[in-house]
Amino acid sequence: MPASPSTARAINDRLALRLLQQExxxxxxxxxxxxxxxxxxVADLVERLTASGLIAVVGESGEQRRGPNAKLYGIVADRAHLAALDVRTEGVSVLVSDLLGRVFAEASAPIGDDAGTGPAVEQAVALVERVAKEAGADRLHxxxxxxxxxIDPVSGELRDSSGLPAWHRRLxxxxxxxxxxxxxxxxxxxxLAALAEQRDGAARDRDTFVLLWFGMGIGAAVVLDGKLRRGASGGTGEIGFLPVPGTTGLPSATDCGGGFHSLAAAGAxxxxxxxxxxxxxxxxxxxxxxxxxxxAVDGAPSPAADRFLDALADRVALGAAAVISVLDPGCVVLAGEIGRAGGTVLAARVQERLARMSPLPTEVRASSLGGEAVLRGALxxxxxxxxxxxxxPAR
Incomplete structure (x- = not known):
């Protein structure tokens, strides 16, 4: 069934806006x-979008040209201001941008364990308000x-967890x-890190991949056929609970100790x-x-550094191999502060081990967005x- 005229106009308008955003x-x-x-x-959609305040004339395409075809149209970027937050156990980072993603202000602030829930929330909210003011944003869209x-896949809300500070949910x-x-x-x-790596980073050429996050905790993000997969309860990627050899016990429903977390998280x-x-x-x-x-990666070469990197790659490959055997993603991105620090050196070592452990060809890449991946994904x-x-379209 052909689209109605109003539907066709809406599709054309969105297409034009996306092109103006990208190009x-x-x-x-x-x-x-x-x-x-x-x-x-095209003349009709330009008139509609201009009248709605979404685009405006921003110049001409050449000094010698005149007339309507020479006018350059661009998105009215300050139609909306956006904020992105990266909330960690120990603090918050914030940035404010326009509709095209141009960052006008950003800042970070530590929040100590002893701050208390109320003061911690107030610190974080005040930081958002301060950065918005510095960016000249009268209000955030x-x-x-x-x-x-x-995240609960139905409600979209942060689930209760004994492992996170109480101020996270209150924020x-x-x-x-x-x-x-x-x-x-x-x-x-x-x-969010996976979405950012897919859009702007190490996985730009992949519509199927897994991002492994190594930091204070361990996690994974699964992107299959271009879509982020969450699972029935939102728990896809909780690989810290993955039972693996080499630990002193088994994880439980409430404690990932004894799982992959015990081998490859920051403390381990x-x-x-x-x-x-x-x-x-x-x-x-x-x-x-x-x-x-x-x-170990950037310092002076030494037998100790080689032993450490080899042992670390063994551990990372152990968890990665389990994920690969189930999902066959073809590509694994190492992220988080550990993956970022290991870079291409660690990625190459892990890929070499996976080639020996699994019949499924898998490329291992280091994150190219580094510490900005979460903020970029949130934005x-x-x-x-x-x-x-x-x-x-207007209704």
Missing amino acids: GPLTAGRLKQLTGLSRPS TVGIGVPGL VDALQERLPRARVSVENETN IAGLAAECGVTAVPLAHEPRAAALVRE LTARDRAQDELFA
């Missing part, structure tokens, strides 16, 4: 080429938040109360470094385990949500 300002003639629409159809916890509600006109959404940090990696005789002085705000991996989801609403 930058375009002339009507260039829009005609890229969309395949007729000249009258959409706020995207990344957290180290499980989402507090932001919605303080910013009643903003659309506030929350997502697992590993999932620090212990492994000590066994191998690797030491390091952390940089400012650098986690100790990440500093140890960085020193991308905020932009998508804002654009879905703003670019929707």
Whole structure:
């Protein structure tokens, strides 16, 4: 059944807006080429989008050209301001951008374990308000938040977890109360990192891959056929609970101790470094385990560093092989502060081991977005949500 005229107009408008977002300002003639629409159809959509305040004339395509076809049209980027938050156990990072993703202000603040739930929430909310003010944002249209916890796939809310500070759950509600006109959404940090790597990072050429996150905790994000997979309860990727050989016990429903977490999380990696005789002085705000991996990779070559990296690659490959045997993703991205510190050196060692352990060909890549992956993912989801609403046809 052919689309109705109103549906066809809505589809054409969204297509034009996406092109303007991806390509930058375009002339009507260039829009005609890229969309395949007729000249009258392009003229109509330009008139509609201009009247709605979504696009505006931002220049001309050449000094010698004149007339309507020479006008450059671009998205009115300040139609909406967006905020992205990366919420960690020990603090918060915030940035504010426009509709095109141009960052106007950003800041981070530590939040100590002894702050208390109320003061911790107030610190985080005040940071968001301060960054928004510095960015010149009178109000925030959409706020995207990344957290180290499980998200209920039905409600979209952060689930209760004894392993996370109480202020994490309170923060989402507090932001919605303080910013009643903003659309506030929350997502697992590993999932956001995967979305960012898929859109702008190491997995740009892959529609199926797994991102493994190594930090204070361990997690995985699964992208199959271009879509993020969450599972029935939102727990896809909880590989810290994966039973593996080499631990002193088995994990339980409430404790990942004895699972893959006990082999490859930050605490276990620090212990492994000590066994191998690797030491390091952390940089400012650098986690100790990440500093140890960085020193082994970038420092002076030594038998101790080789032993440490080989043993670490053995551990990472053990968990990765289990994921690969079930999903066959073809590509694994190593992320989190440990994956970032290990870079291509660790990735190559893991890939070599997987080639021996599994018949399924798998490329192992290091994250190319590093510590910005979660914030980038939170911003991308905020932009998508804002654009879905703003670019929707008038009813």
